[in-house]
Amino acid sequence: MTQPVLAIEHLRVDFPEVVAVRDLNLTLDAGDVCGLIGPNGAGKTTTMRAVSGLQECTHGQVRINGHDLAREPDELKRQLGFMPDFCPTYDQLTAAEFLDHFARAHQVPNRQKRIQECLELTWLSEKSWALCQELSRGMKQRLVLAKTLLPDPKVLLLDEPASGLDPLGRIELRKILLQLRDAGKAVLISSHILTELSGFCNKAAIMERGKLVMFGGIAELGKKMTTRKISLKWRGDGDKAIEILKSGGVKDLEAQSNSATFRFEGGTDGLDELLKSLVNGGTRVSEWRAAGDDLEQIFLESGARELM
Amino acid sequence: MKLNENPIFITQRRLAHRGGVLAPVLIAGLIGLSLLAGLVAYRAVPADFRGFTTLHEAGKTFYAWTIAAEILVLVIGGFSRVSRTLAEERKAGLWDSNRLTPLRTSQIVTGYWLGSALREIYMALTLAGMGLVIVVLGELPLTLWFGTQWLIFSAALFFWLIAILAGLSFQRPQIGVLAVLIFLAIQPFSFIFPGFILTNFLLPSYGIINLFQRGAAPEKTYSEHDWVQLPHFFNLPVPPILLSFALQLSLGILLWREATRKTANPFQALMRRSEALAIFGILLVAQHGLIWGLWRGRFPNEAITQHPYPSDNPDSLFPAVHCGTIFLAVLILAAASPQPETVRVTILRRDIKTLGAIFSQSAVALALILGALASVVLFSHFAGSIAKSWEIYLIAAGNLVGVFLIFALLFEFCRLRHGRRAVGFLALWLFALCAMPFILAAVFGNSAFAKLSLLAPGVTALSSMGDENLNYLLGIVAAHFGSALLLWIAWQREWRKLLARASVDSKPD
Numbered sequence: 001m002t003q004p005v006l007a008i009e010h011l012r013v014d015f016p017e018v019v020a021v022r023d024l025n026l027t028l029d030a031g032d033v034c035g036l037i038g039p040n041g042a043g044k045t046t047t048m049r050a051v052s053g054l055q056e057c058t059h060g061q062v063r064i065n066g067h068d069l070a071r072e073p074d075e076l077k078r079q080l081g082f083m084p085d086f087c088p089t090y091d092q093l094t095a096a097e098f099l100d101h102f103a104r105a106h107q108v109p110n111r112q113k114r115i116q117e118c119l120e121l122t123w124l125s126e127k128s129w130a131l132c133q134e135l136s137r138g139m140k141q142r143l144v145l146a147k148t149l150l151p152d153p154k155v156l157l158l159d160e161p162a163s164g165l166d167p168l169g170r171i172e173l174r175k176i177l178l179q180l181r182d183a184g185k186a187v188l189i190s191s192h193i194l195t196e197l198s199g200f201c202n203k204a205a206i207m208e209r210g211k212l213v214m215f216g217g218i219a220e221l222g223k224k225m226t227t228r229k230i231s232l233k234w235r236g237d238g239d240k241a242i243e244i245l246k247s248g249g250v251k252d253l254e255a256q257s258n259s260a261t262f263r264f265e266g267g268t269d270g271l272d273e274l275l276k277s278l279v280n281g282g283t284r285v286s287e288w289r290a291a292g293d294d295l296e297q298i299f300l301e302s303g304a305r306e307l308m
Numbered sequence: 309m310k311l312n313e314n315p316i317f318i319t320q321r322r323l324a325h326r327g328g329v330l331a332p333v334l335i336a337g338l339i340g341l342s343l344l345a346g347l348v349a350y351r352a353v354p355a356d357f358r359g360f361t362t363l364h365e366a367g368k369t370f371y372a373w374t375i376a377a378e379i380l381v382l383v384i385g386g387f388s389r390v391s392r393t394l395a396e397e398r399k400a401g402l403w404d405s406n407r408l409t410p411l412r413t414s415q416i417v418t419g420y421w422l423g424s425a426l427r428e429i430y431m432a433l434t435l436a437g438m439g440l441v442i443v444v445l446g447e448l449p450l451t452l453w454f455g456t457q458w459l460i461f462s463a464a465l466f467f468w469l470i471a472i473l474a475g476l477s478f479q480r481p482q483i484g485v486l487a488v489l490i491f492l493a494i495q496p497f498s499f500i501f502p503g504f505i506l507t508n509f510l511l512p513s514y515g516i517i518n519l520f521q522r523g524a525a526p527e528k529t530y531s532e533h534d535w536v537q538l539p540h541f542f543n544l545p546v547p548p549i550l551l552s553f554a555l556q557l558s559l560g561i562l563l564w565r566e567a568t569r570k571t572a573n574p575f576q577a578l579m580r581r582s583e584a585l586a587i588f589g590i591l592l593v594a595q596h597g598l599i600w601g602l603w604r605g606r607f608p609n610e611a612i613t614q615h616p617y618p619s620d621n622p623d624s625l626f627p628a629v630h631c632g633t634i635f636l637a638v639l640i641l642a643a644a645s646p647q648p649e650t651v652r653v654t655i656l657r658r659d660i661k662t663l664g665a666i667f668s669q670s671a672v673a674l675a676l677i678l679g680a681l682a683s684v685v686l687f688s689h690f691a692g693s694i695a696k697s698w699e700i701y702l703i704a705a706g707n708l709v710g711v712f713l714i715f716a717l718l719f720e721f722c723r724l725r726h727g728r729r730a731v732g733f734l735a736l737w738l739f740a741l742c743a744m745p746f747i748l749a750a751v752f753g754n755s756a757f758a759k760l761s762l763l764a765p766g767v768t769a770l771s772s773m774g775d776e777n778l779n780y781l782l783g784i785v786a787a788h789f790g791s792a793l794l795l796w797i798a799w800q801r802e803w804r805k806l807l808a809r810a811s812v813d814s815k816p817d
Contacts, residue, residue, distance in 0.1 A: 016727075050336060053408070054407070054408070055405050056575040058653050058656050059656070059657065074410055077408060077410045078410060081407055084401055084404075086401060088320060088400050088402045088405050089402075092326045092327065093322060093323070093326075097322060100315075101318070102405070102409060104315035104318065105315045105316075105406065105411050106409055106410060107410065136481045147405075236518070267495050272526075307620045
């Protein structure tokens with residue numbers, strides 16, 4: 001069995017009046033993109049700061065490729081990149097100089113070439129000679145991401161990377177993250193906006209008041225779910241379909257002339273049976289969507305509070 | 309890693325240059341040129357300058373103004389710049405970003421230490437250059453220039469290390485600058501007995517003035533004499549430059565260790581107990597070594613009968629040193645006292661939940677050690693006269709231990725009890741214990757009230773030279789220890805509450 005790239009074991013962080021993170025266990029393999037989801041104050045940022053070594057933890061171990069953070073902090077600095085939820089930049093430096101600062105600090109070989117690569121990856125090549133203070137919020141965010149990528153870390157911790165980005169910025173960020181996933185990086189990405197994470201996360205970790213309430217592969221979590229939200233469309237008369245749905249024990253049924261949404265309790269097999277009954281009953285099903293692999297659905301299923 | 313390869317230094321240099329260095333350098337140049345022009349004018353028409361009798365005198369005056377500006381720029385301006393840079397970069401998250409790189413903590417500290425105040429360094433170098441021309445034109449010895457420049461730059465480096473710690477400790481860098489300004493504001497008071505007060509060697513005013521006075525005949529006044537002669541350390545003459553350098557170097561090494569450790573782990577207390585003890589010990593021994601020659605171990609009998617200038621009365625010197633010792637200990641105890649939260653996390657981590665474990669970590673144990681050390685050093689003044697002066701010694705030493713203990717207990721009690729409002733309540737308690745008795749004494753016209761103050765017994769005993777009612781003062785010291793006992797009980801109760809909370813928190817989830 002190969003060892004995980006990132007392993008967090010029994011992590012606990014205490015603040016004066018609250019236990020910010022309590023007994024958190026999480027593992028990521030190469031190519032994993034894990035969405036760390038939770039409402040504000042759930043402990044996402046504290047977890048990331050503790051894993052990166054910026055926050056003192058009470059108990060617990062963080063290992064990167066088997067190296068213990070507490071014993072080998074230098075190894076951690078080489079293999080882990082942390083992007084905070086704000087954009088710390090030297091306003092009076094140009095984007096290239098800002099990256100040069102961190103490339104020197106990480107002793108990156110072929111510094112200028114690597115800086116250019118990172119600028120290109122984050123679509124900032126044209127802004128390399130612009131002062132950081134002249135960059136927009138989104139550009140700064142990408143610049144800090146470029147800084148995080150400079151030493152080519154194996155593990156990336158991205159804390160709310162899309163906060164404050166415009167729609168175009170979010171699309172660009174999503175493309176970058178997909179590239180990183182394809183490059184085999186292990187990425188832990190936090191957000192309280194689930195739509196930001198949908199589509200490229202293959203794992204999800206849901207936090208609530210410092211505790212990890214659910215963790216696993218998105219598909220695996222979807223299978224475990226007992227309640228699913230289904231949307232259905234058909235052609236022709238729908239009376240028969242609605243009748244079958246009602247007799248099939250669905251909940252919260254909202255029917256239109258040729259579509260319906262409902263909640264279904266009964267697992268994947270039960271859902272297959274319901275679909276078969278509809279088709280056998282003469283309903284011409286044109287669309288059948290089970291939202292089981294959707295992060296929002298998983299989050300709601302986890303029992304955590306509503307996202308803010 | 310060489311300094312010019314240190315990324316933090318390079319970035320600070322880029323930031324300084326981008327912000328513009330020409331204007332500050334030109335300002336320094338204009339100041340220097342103005343002073344140089346004055347000297348050139350004196351050389352051309354000496355009669356126009358009635359204030360000066362010789363070229364040396366004119367040269368010294370103009371050079372003195374040059375280095376005054378240099379000190380202002382390098383020490384004050386540099387301190388402000390370094391502490392502000394650190395505080396701002398911490399706030400912006402850049403300091404954390406740098407900590408996450410493989411740079412060693414010493415490289416991070418060096419980068420900020422030598423790179424933050426580059427503008428001020430350029431200005432100082434310009435003024436130093438102008439100063440050299442003034443020294444040459446004024447036909448002054450080059451040793452004056454080398455000596456003064458050495459002292460100014462070494463003092464600047466020393467104060468910048470303090471600035472690093474201020475920047476790492478305070479959210480508002482103005483607090484550190486304010487502390488330096490207060491230090492400079494009280495500095496002139498130490499000029500009353502220049503060769504006997506330590507601050508004249510930390511900020512090397514004695515060494516600088518001594519270099520200016522070199523060769524001058526000592527005047528028959530106590531203070532003038534002190535600037536000219538070598539200071540005495542346990543009655544042995546020591547060159548002031550050497551004393552300043554030794555102090556700055558030894559303290560600087562300890563401050564450096566603190567800065568690098570705080571960079572590695574910002575959650576630790578500013579000082580380790582061993583470092584706090586070393587800093588206190590160095591300063592205490594240095595200060596008492598400077599005044600030891602006045603009594604030579606036979607306080608108060610010897611007085612200064614063997615001193616060449618007995619007309620000057622140093623009665624106030626010992627009480628001033630006593631107050632200085634208390635002030636220093638209070639600062640060190642505050643810096644070394646761990647946050648209750650840090651102690652709680654340590655308790656949770658180590659799973660040790662006894663008051664003994666807390667005592668070993670708290671500032672109260674340190675207060676006792678500092679008190680013991682201060683008492684030993686104080687004894688050096690009484691070693692030859694203890695049979696006659698034991699009461700004075702007991703009062704002074706008991707006062708030191710009592711005040712240290714009360715402060716440490718109060719400080720931690722207020723932190724535990726009042727959380728974020730701790731500073732306000734601590735100030736209230738200290739006001740009640742230290743200042744209130746003086747107010748009552750003024751209101752009721754009865755000086756007995758004043759002696760109840762925490763600061764009073766030691767100061768009164770040391771300045772009385774034995775003619776005070778010492779039994780009354782001993783009683784007050786005993787009462788202070790009684791207060792410490794009450795505080796100790798309250799302190800224990802607060803820690804027990806925290807231990808109970810830690811026990812609940814450490815239960816399995």
